[in-house]
Each structure stands twice: as C-alpha cells, then as structure tokens.
Amino acid sequence: MEKPLTLLSLLTILIPIAASSSCPIDFSYVETFPWNTSTCINPINNQPCCVTLNTVFNIGISQHLKKTSLFALPNENISSTCLSDFQTKLTNLSIDPSLVPFCFTNRFQHVTNYSSCVGIRTTQDWEQKLGFDRLNPLYTYCKGNNLGDQTSCDNCIAVSLKVAFQLSGIDPNVSHTECFTYATLYDAAVVNPKGTTDVTTIGCLLSVQLSDEVTKGSDKRGKVMKLVFALLGGVIGVVTVFVVMVVYRKWDKRRKERVYHREIENGLRNIVLPNTGAKWFHISELERATSKFSSKNVIGQGGDGVVYKGKLSDEALVAIKENLNLESKGDEEFCYEVEIISKIKHRNLLALRGCCISSDNLKGKRRFLVYDFMPNGNLYYQLSLAGTNRLTWPQRKNIILDVAKGLAYLHYEIKPPIYHRDIKATNILLDSKMSAKLADFGLARQGSEDQSHLITRVAGTYGYVAPEYALYGQLTEKSDVYSFGIVILEIMSGRKVLDTLNASADAITDWVWTLVESGKMREVFEESIREGPEKIMERFVHVGMLCAHAVVALRPTIGEALKMLEGDTDVPKLPDRPVPIGHASFQSSLLRGLQRSETSMHQVQ
Numbered sequence: 001m002e003k004p005l006t007l008l009s010l011l012t013i014l015i016p017i018a019a020s021s022s023c024p025i026d027f028s029y030v031e032t033f034p035w036n037t038s039t040c041i042n043p044i045n046n047q048p049c050c051v052t053l054n055t056v057f058n059i060g061i062s063q064h065l066k067k068t069s070l071f072a073l074p075n076e077n078i079s080s081t082c083l084s085d086f087q088t089k090l091t092n093l094s095i096d097p098s099l100v101p102f103c104f105t106n107r108f109q110h111v112t113n114y115s116s117c118v119g120i121r122t123t124q125d126w127e128q129k130l131g132f133d134r135l136n137p138l139y140t141y142c143k144g145n146n147l148g149d150q151t152s153c154d155n156c157i158a159v160s161l162k163v164a165f166q167l168s169g170i171d172p173n174v175s176h177t178e179c180f181t182y183a184t185l186y187d188a189a190v191v192n193p194k195g196t197t198d199v200t201t202i203g204c205l206l207s208v209q210l211s212d213e214v215t216k217g218s219d220k221r222g223k224v225m226k227l228v229f230a231l232l233g234g235v236i237g238v239v240t241v242f243v244v245m246v247v248y249r250k251w252d253k254r255r256k257e258r259v260y261h262r263e264i265e266n267g268l269r270n271i272v273l274p275n276t277g278a279k280w281f282h283i284s285e286l287e288r289a290t291s292k293f294s295s296k297n298v299i300g301q302g303g304d305g306v307v308y309k310g311k312l313s314d315e316a317l318v319a320i321k322e323n324l325n326l327e328s329k330g331d332e333e334f335c336y337e338v339e340i341i342s343k344i345k346h347r348n349l350l351a352l353r354g355c356c357i358s359s360d361n362l363k364g365k366r367r368f369l370v371y372d373f374m375p376n377g378n379l380y381y382q383l384s385l386a387g388t389n390r391l392t393w394p395q396r397k398n399i400i401l402d403v404a405k406g407l408a409y410l411h412y413e414i415k416p417p418i419y420h421r422d423i424k425a426t427n428i429l430l431d432s433k434m435s436a437k438l439a440d441f442g443l444a445r446q447g448s449e450d451q452s453h454l455i456t457r458v459a460g461t462y463g464y465v466a467p468e469y470a471l472y473g474q475l476t477e478k479s480d481v482y483s484f485g486i487v488i489l490e491i492m493s494g495r496k497v498l499d500t501l502n503a504s505a506d507a508i509t510d511w512v513w514t515l516v517e518s519g520k521m522r523e524v525f526e527e528s529i530r531e532g533p534e535k536i537m538e539r540f541v542h543v544g545m546l547c548a549h550a551v552v553a554l555r556p557t558i559g560e561a562l563k564m565l566e567g568d569t570d571v572p573k574l575p576d577r578p579v580p581i582g583h584a585s586f587q588s589s590l591l592r593g594l595q596r597s598e599t600s601m602h603q604v605q
Helices: 007-014 046-068 076-092 101-102 124-140 150-168 176-191 197-207 214-231 235-275 283-289 333-344 381-383 393-413 466-472 479-493 508-517 532-545 557-566 584-604
Strands: 298-301 304-310 317-323 350-360 362-370 429-431 436-438
Touching: 046 076, 046 176, 076 101, 124 150, 124 176, 150 176, 150 197, 150 317, 176 197, 283 304, 283 317, 283 362, 304 381, 333 350, 333 362, 381 429, 381 479, 393 429, 393 436, 393 532, 393 557, 466 479, 479 508, 479 532, 479 557, 508 532, 508 584, 532 557
Parallel strands: none
Antiparallel strands: 298 304, 304 317, 317 362, 350 362, 429 436
C-alpha cells in the first residue's frame, strides 16, 4: 500500500532543497518572536502578508549579519535551503506554505550581489565606504534603548535613509532601496546593543508588525492540536484529503496562470505589437542569443533588472533587459510600459525591438524587453572615461541637443504627453555615431494636457529629481526639464551630480551658481573643452541653470530650452539664485519628502 502524501513531502515538491547546503540561520525565533501573524492566516490579499514575511525573514538576516559580518547569504542553494527552513516554521504556525514561494520570487533577493549596494558585502566594507563622519549619526540616533518611542524611531530611520542616499550616489545604477535595507540591518545587528533580541528595536528598524498575543496564541494552538489528534482517529484520511485539496488548488492556480499568461501574450501581440513593427520573441530565441543568459553577457544591472548583450539569428546585436522586480510590477504594468514605448518613433529615443513573457515551473514568471544594442554605452560611462577618449565639445553639444529633441517629442508630439521621470546620464545611450538616445521608460507616465499631477509615490534618482516632485509629488513637464538641466551641467563640467565621497562638496547646481556669480564661468567647463567656442558654451551653461532652477515658474519648457540652445532665441537674464540645494533647510525638507516616498516603496517591497 502506498503511503499517502504528507505535508512535509508536499513542501519538498514546492521548494527543492540542495542537500549539500545547510542554512546558517536559526529560524526558531519565527515561533517565539511576538510578530503579528494575522495578515498571513487565510489572507484575502497576499500582498500585506508578503510585506510581513519579508520583514520577519530579515530578523534572521540581521542575526546572520551580527554573527558573520555578512549582509547576505553566499549563494542560491543556501538561500533556497533557508527559505525552506523558514517555510517549515511558518507551517507550524498554521500559515499556508505556498505563501513563501509566492512572496519570495526574486531568486537574488537574499544572495550576495556586488551591485546591490555599491559592492558592499561585509560590515567592514560598509564602515570603509562611509567613514566615521557618516557612521556617527547612526550611532547617535539609532543606539538608544527606546526606539519604541515614535520620535526616536523617526530620527533613526531618517539618518539611515540619508546614509542610503549617500551610498547609492556613488553609483547611479544602484537603487537606494537596497542601501536603505543594508542601513537598517546594520542598525539592528551592530549599532543597537539589544539589536536582534529587542522587540521595539526590531519593530522600528526592520518594520516588523508586532502582536502581544502571538506567544499566548502559540500555546493555545499547541493544546488545541493535541486535543484534535486525540479525538480524531482518522487523522491520516483527513490529512490525505487536505493534501489532495492543496494539490488541486496548486494545479488549478497554475492552470489559471497559464490562461492569464496566454491572454496577456495575445493582448500584446494583437493590440500593441502589430502597430509598431516590434516582434514577440520566444524565450528560446533569447536564450540562444545570450548563451542561456550567461553572466559573461551581462552589460548592466540596476535595481529592477539585468541587461544582457545578445546576437539574434540574423546576426543583429541587441540589448535584452530582464525585469527582476516582479513583486511590485505586474503584467498590467509591463503591458503599460510596452504600450508607452511602442508609441515612440524618434531618432533620439530608444525604440522597442520586441518583448517576451515566459513562465515555467522551474524558473517561474520572466519578462523581457529587447532593444538595439548601443555600442558606445551610456553617457555616464563616457563622462567617466579618462585620457584621450574624453568627449569633445561637438560631441557634448550634439548629445545635449539630441536629448532635448527626444524630450520635446515626448512632451509635444504624443497625445497625451509622456513624462519620462528618470532622466539621468545612465539612461542616455550612445550609438556608433555618438548620437544620443533617451532610454529606460520603466518609470514613464502619461499626463493630461494643461494639467499637473500629484503622484503618491515619487520615482526617479536622487540628485536629478525636481524639488517640487520629490517634496510634494507634483509632476509636470517641467519635472523632466529640471532633470535635463542637471544633465546639461553634468555634461558641460564633467562633474558628478552629487559627490558622495566628499561630504562637504556642493551639489552641482550650487557649485555652478557660485562660479558664475563670481565671474569664473570658464572654470565650469570641463578642462578638455576649455578651448572651445566660449560664448556658445556659456549659453549652454546658462540654459542648464535655468532648466535646473528650484522654482518651477522660472524654468523654460523643453521647447523654449531647445530654441535657446540652438540660438534661435536669446537666453533671458538669469533670475535670482535659488536656495542652495546644500542649504540645511532645503536638505531637511527634501529628505522628509524622499523619506515618505522611500517608506512607501520599502513597505511594498
């Protein structure tokens, strides 16, 4: 007689475990720590439970950090084993085991990744990157014994967020969300003396939802289970029925997902792609093009995806972006992004070559966007090159004009207009002739003509985001104009937008205003172009200053800025200097605004 399926055997089917890998984290705290399990007991909406489970799992990561000085697990096998151990503990609390694979779909989430937060792996790396001056505020505001007090907690979170922005500014490709997570883990494991054993500390630093009734509930649950097993002689039959029901639900869920996947695929093929000339790629085509997504073909990695270089069967070189941020971006958002990009037909905007949605039992849901390969990389890379390969003045001039023309097309030629929201040097790609193409429309939003928008969650990159957008969520075409102005000043000076390695350095706008007001315009120009046409270069700097002005009403539209750059209209007299971005009052307000946005994103993820 065959043995009936048990719950443990079902778990083995759901999450494969590498037998040779053991988890270094002791998850016994899951059953004893007073966290609120109510959001995960028969949830109607799985998302709140996913937020809770991620925070509870991070308690173990912080304990691991305290013991080993490592911010993450060493490889995917160990991560898989840890998730399985975590899942077992949740099952003991009557939490559906299928929530773990649902909530932890990102296979890189808890694995060491050199690009997660500027290459930091250990607490030694963290302390070396920051130095004493930047570590000191953490010890000042996060070491207190009473982080259960709301004010103390808010102060600690604020300085942790500031540290995250300073670190992520070292590399614009890095998301400050990851660095913020590192900051809270460091606070819990190293800075605070009670750390991973203190309820209020974990509740503040790791955002774990607490419940005073969990411990009592656990004892009651144990008594109830003993009574149930004593009364039910037919427990094997009950378990068998339960397992059959779970297996059926899983099968039915996968069937519905396949149907939904086909609907999404057919929708993209029939509605979006035929009108653009873009192709629907099969996953096998992309695997052949990238040697099965070999790490040797990785040419870029950011907070939400990895970009591979590939060669199609017709020998065409392409850039293939895999979207890894599947938790916060669903199929509808992916389709929306494809729909936006498919409307774009302009020589200075990176056009969509094709896309792909793939789903299988082994690797789960995967989404890809396919573009033409840009051999000269991005603008940030070109500005960082040393020696004789630096950009010439004609190249810089043409890049600025190319970006302006691409933006003008988004704002005026498409109805309703498109706001890019993430204009920065890494999102400006250069083809073989050094012509610029604005790329990465993952954050783009369509607006309504003659109307601004209030956005509840601000997106973009620190240093490039317009103040009114970061502080109040007010999104208009002039939000993009501000970012464009920052890019102009960056190109003309060769200077970093924010020098996070030098805490006393001014932001690029403050630095330019100081030099121009003191009559030292020539010092704004990057040294290799100082022999260029001075009057024309001065005009470009003035336009950059106008576009990046803190006051919205004093900025030109992108159409007006383009005419000034091309010399068709005169550049107006510079208005009064705005409050310096480095000023304490401005930084305080900006930090509060970005903190609200960051807290929202942190909770979602």
